Amino acid sequence: MSIASKAAGVEFRNVSRRYGNTAAVDDVSFTIEAGTLVTLLGPSGCGKTTTLRMIAGLEMASGGTILIGGKDVTRLPATDRNVTMVFQSYALFPHMTVADNVAYGLVVSGVRKRDAAARAAEGLELVGLGGYGQRLPSELSGGQQQRVAVARALVLEPEVLLFDEPLSNLDAKLRRKMRDDIRELQQKLGLTSVYVTHDQEEALAVSDRIIVMNKSVIAQTGTPDELYRRPKNRFVADFIGGANLLDGELVARGGGTATVALGRLTLSVPDTGLPAGEVLLAIRPNAIRLRPGTVGDGSGDGIPVTVRKATYLGSHMEYGLVSEFGDLFVVDPNVANPVPAGAAALATFTGDGIAAVAR
C-alpha cells in the first residue's frame, strides 16, 4: 500500500461566477493537463481564489462547464468531488491529533480505522513528519502544520490537489524550502496541482504553466518562460518580473523578430504578431546597463539619463533614472563601479529582456 496518484485533468469552459451584478470570474476557459502543476497568479481580487474554489466545489459556477478527468462536475458539491485542498490557514482541526487530522478524509469516506491509521502514518512519513502523529496541531510549528495539511490532502489520492496561497503564513526562508518540497512531491507523485498565489516569483519557481488573471478574466496563459519573455499585454509584462513601460513604434517585422523604434534608437524584440504601429515597450530592469560619464558619443545605442537615486544592495545596484522617455528603474550587477546619484550617464539596452506589447 502506498500513496499513488489518480491525477486527472481539469477543464473550464466559459465558466463565470457572479455575485449579483458583479462577476468574480467572467467567462473563463482553460485546460490543465493531468500531472502538471499550474499556478493561478494575479493581484488580490482578480478571481484566482474563486476559480480555485470552483474547482474544489466550494463555489458553484453561475455559468459554464467544469470538467475534471473528462467528467462534468459543474453541479457536484465539494463532498462528491475527488479534489482536495491545502488551505491558506492550513485548517487543521484543533480538537484532533495530527494522525486523526490526516486520517479524517479516509475515515469519513468509510475506510476501516486501522487502514486509515496506516495510510495516515504513511502520509506523514511522506512529508517528513513520521512520529508526530499523536501531537496536537497547536504543538507544531507553522511549517510542520503546513506539512500536515499537505499530508491530509495527499492521502486521499485526489484527482486534483489544490493549494490556496499555502506559503503566505510562513517566513521567507521557510517559504523557499516548502515551495521546493511541494514541487518535488508533486513531480514525484505525478499529481495534478493547482496553486494560487499572488507572488510572481513563487509562481515562476514552481509552475509548469501559469494562468495570469486580472479583473475576473485571464490575462495570459503560458509557461513561466513564455510569460516572462513574451508577455502579451501591459498587465502581464508589469506583473511578472516588473518592467519599464515606454512608448515605442513598431516599424518592421521578419525572421521571428520585430524592430521597434524608441526615439532615435531601434531595438529588436521577439515577434509576437503585433501589427506595425504604436506599441508599448516592456523593458526588464536588468535589461538596461548604465555607462557612467560620457554623454552624446553619437553612436545611437544609448539614451542620456540622470541618476536620481542609487541604492547599494550587495549583490547588485538599483538605480532610479530620469530620461526623456520618463523614469526608469534599473537593476545592475555592476557593484564595483557604481554611478553616484546626481551623475549623468548613458543607458544602453541589452538584447534580451525587452518585449513589445499592445498599447
Place this chain on the structure above:
Amino acid sequence: MRPRSAVWLALGWVGFALLPWFAGSGTQPALAPPSPGPAGSALIDGLTNGRWWLLPVALPLLLALAVTALPGLRARQPAVLLAGGAFGLAWVAAQGFAIGLDGWAWGWLAALFGPLPLGQGGYGAGAALTALSFLFLMTNGFAGLGFMKGDRFTAGAIGLVLAAIAAFVFLPVGYVLSGAGDTGTGGFSAAALWTRLAAPDIWRLSCLTEAKSCGVVWNSVFLAVMTGIATTLLGLAFALVAVRTGFRAKKLLRVLTVLPIITPPFVISLAVILLFGRNGTVTLGLAEWFGIPVSRWIYGLPGVLLTQTLAFTPISFLVMIGVVQGIGPSLEEAAQTLRASRWVTFRTVTWPLMRPGVANAFLISFIESLADFGNPLILGGNFEVLSTKIYFAVVGAQNDPGRAAALGIILLCLCLGAFWVQRQWLGKKSYATVGGKGDNGIPSQLPRGVKIAAYATALPWAAFTFVLYGLILFGGFTENWGRNNSLTLRHYLAAFDLSWGPSGLIWSGRAWGSLFTTIEVAALSAPLTAAVGLLTAYLLVRQRFAGRGAFEFLTMLSFAIPGTVIGISYILAFNQPPIELTGTITILIICFVFRNMPVSIRAGVAAMSQIDRSLDECSLTLGAGSVQTIRRVILPLLRPAIVASLVYSFVRAITSISAVIFLVSPKYELATAYIVGRVEQGDFGLAIAYSSALIVLMSVVIALIQFAVGERRIGRRTATPVTLQEKPV
C-alpha cells in the same frame, strides 16, 4: 440524492396511507362513522368516509414516486419534487384550515361550494409526517436544482427552521391579530378591532386630571421607563465598581448576575412581601418602634417598581460590564497624556463611549419590564399593567379572548418597537473600541466623585438583594412569617413529603407532581432548543443564501415577543383544528423551544464565528458531507456553546412563568404556575419553600454541569484554544 429523497417519499406514504391522519379519536366528529380502517389514515378515510379532500394529497406522492422509480424521468426529478412538495404542503395546510370540526371553517367557502356534510379534527401523526415529508421533498428538489450549492442538508435545515418558525411563532401571532378583530360570531371586522384597540381603559389619561387610574398602557410604559432608568443606573454603578475599582469582593458581585437566571421571576416579590407586606418584618418593626400604621403600600406601583428593579438590575449589570470592559484603556490614557484630568477624561471620553451601551441596557430593561408578568401579578394590587390585564382577560370572569388579543397586540407593538430601536439605532451607533490588536494599558481609575457614587449605590443594593435571597431561603422554615416565627419543617413536608405505602415509596408531597412535570418538560425541551438554536446559528454563520438577513431578523423577532403574548397566542391558535395542542405536554415543550431559541442562537453564532470557515470547507473537500462535518468538526468545537444553551434552556424552562401560565393544565402543571397558584391562595409558606427548593436545585444543576463540562474541555483542549485558528485570511 435519490436514496434520501426515496426515504422521505416512503415516509410520506406511511403518513398518508398507514398512520392515523387525525389526532385523537376524540376529535372525530360524531357525524362520521367510526373509521373502519385499523389506523384511520388519510387514504382510508378519504376513500370510505367521504373526506374526499384528503385524496389530492396522494397526487404529489404519486408524481414523486414516478420520477424516483422510473429511470426515464430522473432528469426531471428535482423540479417535480420541488413543485410536488410545495403543492402537497400547501394542500395539507389549506384543507386543514379551510375545513374545521363542522365543515367549512369560513363562511364564504360554504357560500361558494355549498355546505359540507362533515368536518374533520386536528392534524395527527399521519398529517405531521406527511407534511414533513413534503417539506423535505421540496427542499431536496430545491437543492437538486443547484441552489444552496446543491447541499440538501442546508436546504432542508433552512426549510425546517422556517416552517417551524412560521407554524409556532407567526401563525400564533397571526391568530392574535385576527382574534382581536373577532366579531363574536367567527368573523373578522376592522371596526371590532378598532373598538377593542381604542378602549378607554387602555388609553385614558384621567389620572392626570382627576383621581382616577390611568389607562393600562400608560401604567405599563411609566413602570417600564422607571424600571429602565433605575436598573440602568444601578447596573452602571455595579459595572463601574466591578471593572474600574479595586473592590475586593468582585466575585461576589458576579454572583449577582447568575441570580436572575436561576430565580423564578416572581420570587423577588415573595421576598419583598416578607419584608414590606402587612406582616413583613420591616412593616411590623416600623409599627412597633415608630408607630407607623401598617398599610398595603407595597401592593401597587411602588412594590412592582421595587421588585422589577431588584429582578432586572443583574441583567443590566451584565450588559454594562461588557460596555465598560469594551472601552480601550489606551483611549483614556491618550486623553490623560493630552493633559485631561481624571474627571475631564471620564466626562469627555469614557462617558460618551459608554452612552450607546447605557441606552442599550435601558431598552433591555424596558422590554423586560413590559414583558414581566409574575411580579405585577403578585404585587400589582390595583395597579394594572398590560401583561396581567391580558391574563385576567382570559382566565378571569371576563373570559374575553378578543380583548386579551387586542391587549396582546399593543404589548407586542411596544416590545417590538423597543426591540427595533435597539437593533436599528443602537446597532449602528455602538463604538467597538476593542480591536483585534492587543490593547494593553491600565484602565484608569474613576474620578473620586463617580467612585463614591458608584460604591454608595451598588453596595447597599447588592446587600439588599442578598438579604432578600436569604429571607427566601429562610422563610420556608418559619411557621407563619411575621405572626408566628417559630421554626418548622411543615411547609417542606407539605410540598416534598415521602412516605412508605403498601406498594413502596409514595410521593405524597403536594409539589412532586408539578416538579416532575417541570423537570420532564425542561429536560425534553432543552436539547430541542439547543438543537434548533444551533442549527439556526449554523445556517446564519456558515451558509450564504438569499434572504439571510430577513431570516436572521425573523429568528430574533421571537425574542421580543413577550411571554404573555406568546401564551395568549398559543391558546388562540392551538385550541382548535388543524393544530390542536392545548392541554398536552407538547404545547409546553414547543412553547419553551421557541421562547428560548434566540439565546441558543446567540450562543451558537458567537461560538461559531470564532471557528474559521476554512475548517468546514476543508472537511467538505476531504469528502465529508454537511452532516458529517457538523458532527465531527463543528460540534466538538462548539461544546461550550452547546452546554451553555442546554443549561440556559433547561433553567429557563423551569423558572419561566409568563407564557406557560396560559398553557398548563391539571394534568401538566408546572412548578412556577403551581407556586403562583399557592400565592394567590395565600399559602405563602409552601410557595416560599417550593421556590427555595427550585433555586437550590437550579444552582446545583448549573454547578454540576459546569463542573463536568469544564473538566472535559480542559482535558481535551488545553493546548488548542479555538482562537489559534483565527488567523487572518
